[in-house]
Amino acid sequence: MIYLRGMNTIILVLIVSNVLVSYKGFQDILFxxxxxxxxxxxxxxxxxxxxTSGFLHGSWLHLGLNMYALxxxxxxxVNHFSTTNFLLIYFGSMLAGASYALYRNKNDHYYSAVGASGAVIGxxxxxxxxxxxxxxxxxxxxxxxxxxxxxxxYLLYSIYGxxxxxxxxxxxxxLGGAMGGYVLTIFLKPYVVNNNILMIIVMGAIIAGLLLFGDRLERGFK
Incomplete structure (x- = not known):
């Protein structure tokens, strides 16, 4: 069983930052x-x-769910990584999520989104x-x-979704956030492969298949 011993400072900083930026966005549509x-x-x-979109949210519920998961x-x-490496996973997953969303929706110039979900999923x-x-x-x-x-x-459901x-x-x-969390955790803590090697292989195969054959799969769903 895993016991939580209070909130780490960096997690508190991230939550407060998300709340403040999201609140500003709730109040100021131009922002x-x-x-x-x-x-x-x-x-x-x-x-x-x-x-910046990773600190904005569409509603208090959206914000609350993401911050609770964080x-x-x-x-x-955070107990397994230095502050720098924890932030690398957080922001690396955020960028991975944004990059994959950009790639998947590059032909829809009006596509928009907000939320810390990519970082949190990582x-x-x-x-x-x-x-x-x-x-x-x-x-x-x-x-x-x-x-x-x-x-x-979750990977399979998100692909279908x-x-x-x-x-x-x-x-x-x-999906992009999950990929970021997967790759960065293995890079920073290679021993995790031994925790459940079958899980690592299956997840890796799903991610590789999505990256290599995602366009073909999309055409197959249409």
Whole structure:
């Protein structure tokens, strides 16, 4: 069982930053539009949006869910990494999520999104790789699942959700964030491969298949 011993300073800083920036966005639509993720603006050179959009949220519920997940899983991950490496996973996953969303939606210049989900999903996947047997719930299945089952299931669900455009959810950013968390955790802590080598192989195969054959799969879903 994993015990959480209070909130680490860097997690608190990230949560407060998200709350303050999101609140500003709730109150100021011009600020929100200036810094949200928008394909057309990014392709025109406004690359900073790939970071700033990760601190904006669409609602208090959206913000609350992301920050709660960051608190829970960040408290696990931060104990295994230096502050610098923890931030590398967080912002690396954020950029991976934004980059993959940009790639998947590059032809839709009006596509826009906000939220820390890419970064948070990267932290979630890092935690799963550290503790593959932790119990998690993959909605809408109300049954606790081992972390490795959750991780693999989440990847497959997100791929399907992206192809079918399920809900008002940035599935591509979630997938990119998961990829970032997966790659960076292995790079920084190679021993995690031994925690559950089958999980690492299956996740790696899914990610590689998505990167190599994603366009073909998309055509197959249409």
């Amino acid at each position: 929100f539009n200036r810094y949200k993720f928008q394909i057309g603006k990014i392709l025109e050179g406004e690359k900073l949006r790939m970071i 608190y829970l899983f960040g408290s696990i991950v 932290i979630v996947f890092s935690a799963i790789m550290l503790y593959p047997d932790m119990e998690l719930i993959l909605f809408p299945i109300p049954i606790p699942l081992p972390g490795y089952v959750f991780g693999i299931g 992206m192809k079918e455009q399920l809900g008002n959810v940035g599935h591509s950013a979630h």
